[in-house]
Amino acid sequence: MIACAQREKENDVPLTTANYDHEIVVDGLNIPWGMTFLPNGDLLVTEKTGELIRFDGQKKAMITGVPQVYVRGQGGLLDIALHPDYKNNGWLYLTYASDDGEEKGGHTALMRAKLENNTLVEKEVLYKASPNTTKGQHFGSRIVFDNKGYLYFSIGERGARDVNPQDITRDGGKIYRLNDDGSIPKDNPFYDQADAKKAIYSYGHRNPQGMDKHPESGKIWLHEHGPRGGDEINIVEKGENYGWPVITYGINYSGTEITDQTSKPGMQQPIYYWIPSIAPSGMTFVTSSKYPQLQGNLLVGSLKFEYLEHVVLKGQQVTKREKLLEGIGRVRSVIQGPDGFVYVGVEGTGIVKLIPKK
CATH class of the missing domain: 2.40.128 (Lipocalin)
Known part of the structure; x- marks a missing residue:
């Protein structure tokens, strides 16, 4: 239980608050899971x-x-x-x-x-x-295209952590890569491996509900729900294992230990992990000049604490965290629109536009 107690401590990047306004764009929505703008x-x-x-x-x-x-x-x-x-x-x-x-x-x-x-x-x-399974947990799922036109999408491990995420012959707990017509690229990492799910691009994930393309590197970034503690930000790399549930910074919801390992050779470390969990959903990189203080950084929704989180980056390092729209409700989705404004899906409210502070 000592290890568990240690993992319950806050992570080492403090959380501050910044004042932003918002206006409701679409009202009367229950759980606005995803959104996109037409031309x-x-x-x-x-x-x-x-x-x-x-x-x-x-x-x-x-x-x-x-x-x-x-x-x-x-x-x-x-x-x-x-x-x-x-x-x-x-x-x-x-x-x-x-x-x-x-x-x-x-x-x-x-x-x-x-x-x-x-x-x-x-x-x-x-x-x-x-x-199929009648379990109600961990379906994922986000969709992102990379600069070469490949389609990536996520599927959570469906509540079967000891079966799916570490087994490349099974679906769940994976990031998949397809061509735009659904065919499987022949250079996928497990394409030639017998019995493997050939669409898998990376594995060892828990429940990725945020994903976006880095505006400069073109790499696919994601975040995923941990259990109690241990939500992660990861960069998706070909064929890599992200460790769940063999390694994790989280513990069971009951407070008991999942594993005593937070690292292991051959398993990727997260760019960042949240303790306590914020229950992240939705993620976007901000490139718009409408938000000078946010530009070049990540925005992540928090279901648990009901705010939009500004994750300040220096390269691949998280240097600062800020709460935006504190208390607005469970933030399910966030995108940057073609007009340069950020749009946020809030459960029980609808879609709101993030208004830059004066």
Whole structure:
């Protein structure tokens, strides 16, 4: 229990508060899990319960043709992203919990579709994890394209920490990389390994619910939920093992120890870990000149403590943390819009715009 007590201490980067304003852009939303802007400025928002909403600046419209969603626990309609060449090809991508398959329950799926007159058409399921389970934990899931056009998406370990994350023959606890049409790149790290899930790009993850591309390096960064303590920021590298649950800075929710190891050869260390856990969801790099104090850094939503966290970076080192929008509610998603403003999805409120301090 001594080790557990030590891990319950605060991490070594203090948390301060900065004053920012906000205005509600889209109201009346329950759990706005993901969002993205269309080229014409309309905003698409996923509701965890399975609705896809389009907001044109004045009114909301429901998108029809959304896939059937398995809503259980943390599962539902999750992230949404546009193809980098959306203006020409019209493809958008969704992750969601799906009950397709022979087993009871559900697992995370990735679909692409096109939007025509507020209806999803030409729908194609590009990946469906298996086997289904009735557990309600850890579906992931975020979607990011890299500079070469590869699609990355995350799936949590589905509450099966001792089975899925360290086994590359099983789905769950992984970051996956696909071509934009769902085919698997032949240079994926386990493509030629017998019995492996060939779409896996990295493994040993717990439940990644924030992911973005670094604006300079092009690397894919993510954060993931730890248990009690030990939420992590990681940089995704080809074929690497991120350790869960063999190594962790967290402990069980009951206060008992998961492992006495926080590092091990062949397993990646996080860029940063939060103690106590903030329950992170959503993540974006700020590049906009509208926020000089935030530019070049990360914004991360906190579900547990109900604020937006400004994570100040120097290279790959976290040097400072600030609470923005303190007390606003459970922050589920955050993106930087094409207009340079930051938009934040708040449970029970809707989408708010972050207003720079004067």
